[in-house]
Amino acid sequence: MENKDIDNYSNYDYENHPNIKGVQVINGVNNFPISWLNIQGYCEYELYLQYFKGVVAPPTMAMRTGTKVHNQLEQEFKKTAKPASFKETMETSKTIETKTREMFIIEPEYGIRGFIDEVQMTPNEFIIIDDKPGTRAYPSQINQVRAYCLAFKSLVEREDENNTRKIIGALRQRGTDNVFYTEEFDEDVEKEIIYLIDRMQGLFDGTKPFVPTKNPNKCKSCRFNDVCEYNQS
Template sequence: MEQKNINEYEKEYSIKNHPDIKGIQIIEGKNNFPISWLNKQGYCEYQIYLESIKGIETAATPEMTHGSDIHNQLENIFKQDATPTSFEDAVEASKENALMSRECFVIAPELGIRGYIDEIWMKPDEIVIIDDKPGRTPYQSTMNQVRAYCLAYKSMTNDERLIKAALRERGTSNLFWIEVFTPEVENQIKFTIDRMQGLLDGTKPFIPTKNPNKCRSCRYKRYCEHYKRD
């Protein structure tokens, strides 16, 4: 597949930072959150409250730093051989010839989501949207994250090609989970996004995880009133 570095977008939006919630932007008048937050939401909603509403800062874990290093290395290698193009031109060109890109930005202001797809394969007959994760387990939270990327891509393009969501073992070519983005899956992820919007506008409560193993490994446990110390 031809490598394309997507770095231009025809459409521009009205954007401003939320006055109270770190990481939230107000785009076209609606709260807009990073799609990666769906991974946090599936792990523990209360983490989002502590980090983004209370503004608690913690140091990155070694696992997070290692993941970022691998991610940056792959991105730099990709850019060496990739040809710059616009998002719209890439979508149109891929209807004839397959291409791939990394760090492809997608946004759906009407849904309040935005994010960067780790890797996207645009083929004449299908679109494959890939998110890189450590390990080989497809957790609900990681599946929701890549589903939301699919939803945002579809919202931007109205692409009628088959769209697939995939999780790949970081640093390898192993796609350990892949799913067709069906109307049923689309409805499910819209429901989850709606809950996230409710958390952000205060109409729904942040629910902490009930998994003690998650609590013990949480970066925010010393600040969390729900953490039960042994």
């Protein structure tokens, strides 16, 4: 498998949202980091406190560890990876399996962007991998990798309208080769993630309310429990 260092940064013009930290406005559409779907599945009100209210909380030990491991894996990958464009890599992967890490992806139409931990391209399929601690696939993590698949599908269609390779979303235990969840990104999965993204857009434009978790165990471990009016711990 060939390692490719893909430079896929976009040249879209954007403005920072005037009220929501981290949201960009591209062609009139609010564009948010795909990683926020993981927070949304945990507690929507955490999104409100952190990005609407601007409440600052120190990173947890798990967050610091995750960042460290990601950086180590990226540095190790770059030692053997060859610079390439996305289009070049797609063409190469029709005959030779390729792999890239930390690939930037953006989809202005749906308003999502982020970095995919790893993309494996084979002659038959594209595998979108998101690294997570542990081996349990939580709905919030599944939603996150689905959004990466949605954005990746749009990119593939722009580069090759005749593409027939299927897209597979996968969750992998961080720092290992243990893939503990996979699913094909089919029409039903695509409809589900678009529905959730539409809800996120409703949170940003004020047409939908932020719903706090009702799970007291989540409140106990939340970084914002000391300032949250819905804290149940």
